[in-house]
Amino acid sequence: MKPRLSPSYKITLLFLIFLINSCQPNKVKITPAFYHWQTNLSLSKIEQKYLSNLAIQKIYPKFFDVDWDFNQQAAVALATLSLSSDLPKEVAIIPTVFITNRTLVHISNDQLPDLANKVVQKLKGQMGLFSTLTINEIQFDCDWTQSTRIKYFELLTLLNQFFEPQGITLSATIRLHQIKYAQKTGVPPVARGMLMYYNMGTVQKETTGNSILDNEIGAKYLDKLAPYPLPLDVALPLFQWGVLFRNNKMIKLLNQLTANELSDVQRFAKINKNHWEVIKSTYLNGVYLYKNDKIRLEKVDRATLTAAADLLQQQLKRDNRSIVFYHLDSTVIQQFKITELKEIIKKFERTTK
């Protein structure tokens, strides 16, 4: 026969349990993850090890883009993902689809059910590549605006009608302006949002410091974070690029450009910390640069990323969430040590709100 506990003893015990729980730090569960934005998902041994050491539990591979074809006057699928290597079984896959806003601008309401059906069929086909993995979430990435929100939300609703019965929830990326002006741009009809905490400056402006990550700009948007009605995951940037200016006009982005590639003093003159001038017309990564062109190198350093994490953790609701780094690439993993990213992830475990 088990000894019976007296009621007063029970109350004391409960109180003690409560007290112990109260003394626990305000920890939330953070799931570290990576976006994969290339068309071929093929992880090298080094990349697999990097993911494993960082305890990455999710990958968000972009399955395909949806863009508007002006010749066909129809939405088309582009840059379809192919898979060339097995993925670690412990990693969950969140298929991601990028939809250009111009698709929504040009598509008619009548065409939306057909587009939804095509996206569903295409996703089903692509998900076959990952047949050994269970897929619980699909993410849609679109920089929708006030004028396209109705169509976008309708499309999401149609997609949800298909995936919800299959136990797959939908999430959508949310830009900072969509947080700040949520009343105008609306809140997408999905289960979760992915706050994209990057691309916050005006990249086209020559005077912009760093358009990828600028916490001064970011901070202006974050007061609307806590009241935002969707649970939010957070995407942080790890990429870098060069912004090419010719005659004071932005010409193009030079993806993953490094300072090292601009170190040839015969061709490039360093103006200051992150600006170079082309002193001799030359090719650089397939782009022909003319003498007098200017390049602004934009990258995310550890300190800025840490500051971003500090800012965000003060404003985010206390909630379990994924922290997703954009994006998985051999250059990126060379730039950021595992310990550095672990520190960033750790910061989100203590949200204060």
Next chain:
Amino acid sequence: MSIGISLGCFILFLCLPTKISKGCGPYVDREFYGYSFLNPYIIDIDAPKSPYFAGFEKLYKQLKPTEDIQQKDNLTEWSERFCNIPKLLDINFIVYKASLTQMRRLKTLMRRKNSQLTGQLAGNTFARHLHQNKCEEAVDYLIFAKRCEPHVTARSSWNPVQRDTVAMQFLIKDGVKEFKKTKSHYFKLRYAYQLIRLAHYKKDYVQTLALYEDLLPKTDNNPSLIEDWIEGHKAGALMGLGRNVEAAYIYSKIFHNTPSKRATAYQSFTIKTDAEWEACLRLCQSDEERATLYALRANDPNSLAVEDMEAIYHINPKNEHLALLLVREIQKLEKDLLGGDFNKKKESNWRYHKIPRKQVGKNLLDLLKLVLLVGEEKKVDNLALWQIAEGYLELLGGDYYAAKNTLGHLRGAIKDEILAEQLEALIMVANIDGLEEVNTEMEDLIVSYERTELFTKYPDFGKFVKDKLAYLYHEQGFEGKAFLEEHTLKELKYNPQLGLIEELIALCKKEKRSKLEDEMVLKSDGVTTIESDLWDLKGTYFLGQMQLEAALEAYRQMARKDRDNFGLYNPFREIFVDCVNCRIIDTAGYNKTVILEQILELEYKAKADMEKAAISYYQIGNALYNMTYFGYEWEVADYFRSGSSWYGLKSGEAVFASNGAPFGNHETVNCSLPLYYYDKAFRLSKNNELGARAAFMAAKCQQNQFFTKQGSDYSISGNQIPYVTAEYRQYFNILKDYYGETAFYEEVVEECLYFERYVARN
């Protein structure tokens, strides 16, 4: 009466703020706005490479509708192969549309003696030719090609089916056998193409190159476009194997030689490093090939092409790309510089297109330097084009003297008709652009230009002249003329501007006008001026300000015969319905002069006969109220009323932004004057019913004042019943407190929802 009141109340508070689409806001035009005077025909518009360089894309779309050049060229080759006997349409059917089954049936019938073609093939001249002449090799090839087709055609981006590489390999084996068996080198080449294409689509780049190396030497055909198609697949395979330089070189050759593959070759041409560029140049076998490489690089929309043009010029001054690139660069500079001072959309050009480019001066000088060199050395084929370019560049640089000099000297020396015409057009541009002021002589000169064929032929002359003149008129203080260069008289009606109107009236009265001034003020009959329209505008301007005497004075200046031309109205009705779109059809309509005369007569009567003063003032109040933004005869005092202005009333302003209205849209929202007369009416009224009506109408005026006061918290959205603050409900109080016993009051309370609530609240 009760119907009138109830309807009035209903309209006043539920329907009066007519809802409008919020999409009626000012329209932002983001299209680039500028001028171009280059005649596309100064270059060889039929030259196959023109679309890639000259930048006349829109024109090309009009002149040369997109067609499948590749298919057309291929059919021509088939036709030539069969001595042009079969009809092209029939070849098209057999090559591109007939099914594999139909081809196999044709083969079977060819082997049978005395067989007859049936079905679609029976009437097909090409099928008949193949059948009668027992062209087995051709049919065998077509059968093979149709077997390959499903494996190499583009698939829908939504349903990409994995290519069946096993079947494709099987076909390659079969095809190699057929290749060996075939005697005709025409078909051997085509088999080689099919096999190399299959291997390329299979992404087996090594096999692609191996097939190329193996099969091509075994063909001995006449020159064929198929060879260039094969080269394209070879280049693709080289790219796949990372042999980028060789691939780029082949693409540049395809670009140069093969119109049917030019677009894809241009897109595929890629150079990654300086070393690759140098290596690619080394692969070139001739100056022509080297020049093509520079031309391909210069073709990037954001290129600074002069550098590459110089290289092309030094390699071969007679290279066809040079002239095309010259024209394209001038087009860019035209956008940057032509009419930069007076372009009316220069702000939006900069905001949305970053035009003009900031260092455009340097770009101009670089090009001019090259043009001068070319002119000096005289090594090019089309020297006249470069000489004209020199003058035009001087003009774009703002050196009108040099431009006129250079262009003027070329007069008579240019034999080519199109270039000679281009020269004349640019001389005209220089003369217009170089104007520093406008006077009668200049105005007559402009009119003489307008009457030339050249002016009509170059469509941008119209806006170029108008914008230039508007700018100069502004500079010289002729705002009326400037307005008419940029706008129509109708656009002035949105918000009449007194100064402009008076200047234009003076212009109408001017004894000796220039021809251009005549164009401004004469109507289509060439005799009548717009003077009456201007008097109507002036009168309406004053009416909109509720300045009745000034308005009448203006209307009286109008010729009597014209007074009825500006509408007949009757604003004197006692209407409680504020329905702006409910014009009351009445036989008794008056022109604006008569209306104002009647109002002034009523005022006179009121002063002369105190017994009738109340009713006279009440009638004046009605007339004035009905002419406001809120009344049914708003058209007396305004030309254009926008429902969307309701949303801006609380700004306290009377002018609202509106598309097509250069000075905004003025609305007659001020109810002070009708209120003044209603107030007098109820104060002087000895008849309680009349007093009640006057008080009610005064209350409406006050309520409108509440809507239009700056910072009013009333929102039209939702059509809610307004809560009028105490200072704006004096006349409601008067109606309630002094006329509570009247029949009118009873009706108001019973029928009018808002008034009932108001009474209940107070």
